[in-house]
Amino acid sequence: MTNFSPREIVSELDRHIIGQHDAKRAVAIALRNRWRRQQLPDDLRDEVMPKNILMIGPTGVGKTEISRRLAKLAGAPFIKVEATKFTEVGYVGRDVEQIIRDLVEIGLVLVREKKRQEVQAKAHANAEERVLDALVGKTASPATRDSFRKKLRNGEMDDKEIDIEIADTGSGMGGFEIPGMPGANIGVLNLSEMFGKGMGGKTKKVRTSVKASYEDLIRDESDKLLDDEVIQREALRLVQEDGIVFLDEIDKIAAGDGRMGAGVSREGVQRDLLPLVEGTTVATKYGPIKTDHILFIASGAFHVSKPSDLLPELQGRLPIRVELQALTKEDFRRILTETEASLIRQYRALMETEELKLDFTEDAIDALADVAVHLNATVENIGARRLQTVMERVLDEISFTAPDQSGQEIMIDSDYVREHVGDLANDTDLSRYIL
Known part of the structure; x- marks a missing residue:
């Protein structure tokens, strides 16, 4: 959990996102409140709930x-889901609890x-020993x-090919759900998790270069040093305390068009x-x-x-409204x-x-912005x-011929921009399909 102040969080977001100051303030306060909550005594900490946010904007x-x-x-588990992908329990489709199960996996x-x-150094040393075993033998x-x-270590052996054995993570069948008990996910993978480390697990032989082998071997050795139970316990705690769910297209499940048939299913979601x-408490396989x-x-x-077309109860659970x-x-x-x-x-x-070398003049940037505003x-x-x-359209020819123009410098100005998108932008019928 980050201990950035709201001002620092907004400043960090400003590096990647232009404008929308109100939305940035709202999420910065929400994140800082999580840190504040962690500082509270246990009895009060459980009572402090996050203030969920509703963002409204094109x-x-x-x-x-x-x-x-x-x-x-924040280094937090994050999942983005479209509200329209889910259906009411009992209908064909995904039920909303799957959101939390997917968040746990993340x-x-x-x-x-x-x-x-944390175990990188030890895993790297073990991986080096395994590479040496493959090169000169254990004896x-x-x-x-x-x-x-x-x-x-000097890189003299990087291109030499060796045979290594690594854990076969792709083997086995996926888990399956018991009808009516979506959280009870069982399957062959669970058995392999139970017996894998104790019985050596299933491995596969791979032929690769010394340099390329390190990534697989370090991951393999790292996993041997880790305790799956500790990881699962920490992941569950992280999701419960710091998880963020982004529900996109929430307006599409609001019954605002007066049609009853679709409205019933939307209201169910x-x-x-x-x-x-x-x-609530959601059952997951972990x-x-x-x-x-x-x-x-x-x-x-x-x-x-x-927003008022949403169920009143749901509106109440999204107390912070931000318009973008x-x-x-x-x-x-x-x-x-x-x-x-x-x-x-x-x-x-x-x-x-x-x-x-590609350069853009100030008037080229103005022209690109003009075209984007006009088309929108x-x-x-x-x-x-x-x-x-717009950028793809303007640079289409340059991208195609770039290998033939190696060593050159190309200057993009407003005339170049208009030449490549000006006519299309002004022809509404054409721009509907091309831009």
Whole structure:
């Protein structure tokens, strides 16, 4: 759990997302409140619930990205799901508790990676011994092993091919669910987990270069040093205390169009979400998960429906409302130039791999922003995603011919931009299909 202040969290989000200050403030406060809660005495800590957030705004303005960056900053298990993918219990489709089961799997991966880092040095030493065994055999004299060890560390043996045995993680059948008991997932994998370490587990022989073998061997040796029970216990705690669920397209399950048939199923999904968002216990194959302290961030464009069309009970469980603004021309300019992994920086780096230098003039950036704003206004407002379409169109010819122009420098100006997208942007019928 990060101990960044809300101001520092907003500053960190500003590196990747332009504008939307209100939304950033809301998630920064929510994250800081988690840290504050951890400092409380046990009896009070259980009483403090997270204040779930409802983000309202058009597509492509940063709703998902804010949540994703927040989770990354906090090192928290994060899952994004579309509310429309789920159906009421009893209907064909996924039930909402699957969200939490998927979140647990993500938590396990996070914890396992963290634990692997902790035993990295020991695992690397063990992996080196296994490479030496493959090169000179287990019966080689210490002097021979030391000689080869020096060559190994100097990179002299990197390209030599060796045979290694690693754990066969891809073998076995997946678990299956017992009808009516979705949390009771059993299967061959569970048996292999029970007996795997004690009986050596199933291995497979792989032929690879010395350099490439290290990644597999270090992972293999790390897993031997780890305790699965400790990992599962820590993952369950991490999900319960720090998990973040991003419920996208929540507006699509709000009955705002007056049609009864679809409305019944949508209302059912909302009713199934209620206990999950308020706090319930979900059975998973690793153990029960309490959702009381998981942070839920719901989002939707609410073009057709309104937040008030959601069930009153669900509205009450999303107490913090944040409205995100549509992007302006200035926002598009800043997205192209100021973000840490801006599109212009990405395309420059891609072309540099072909030894081609790409430069954009200020008026070219203005022209790109103009085209994006114009298309969003006349065709369909897809927010910042429009820039990717426009950039691809502008740089299509350069991307195709880049290997033939190695060593050159290309300057993109406003004339170049208009030449490649100007006519298409002005022809509404064409731009509907091409841009």
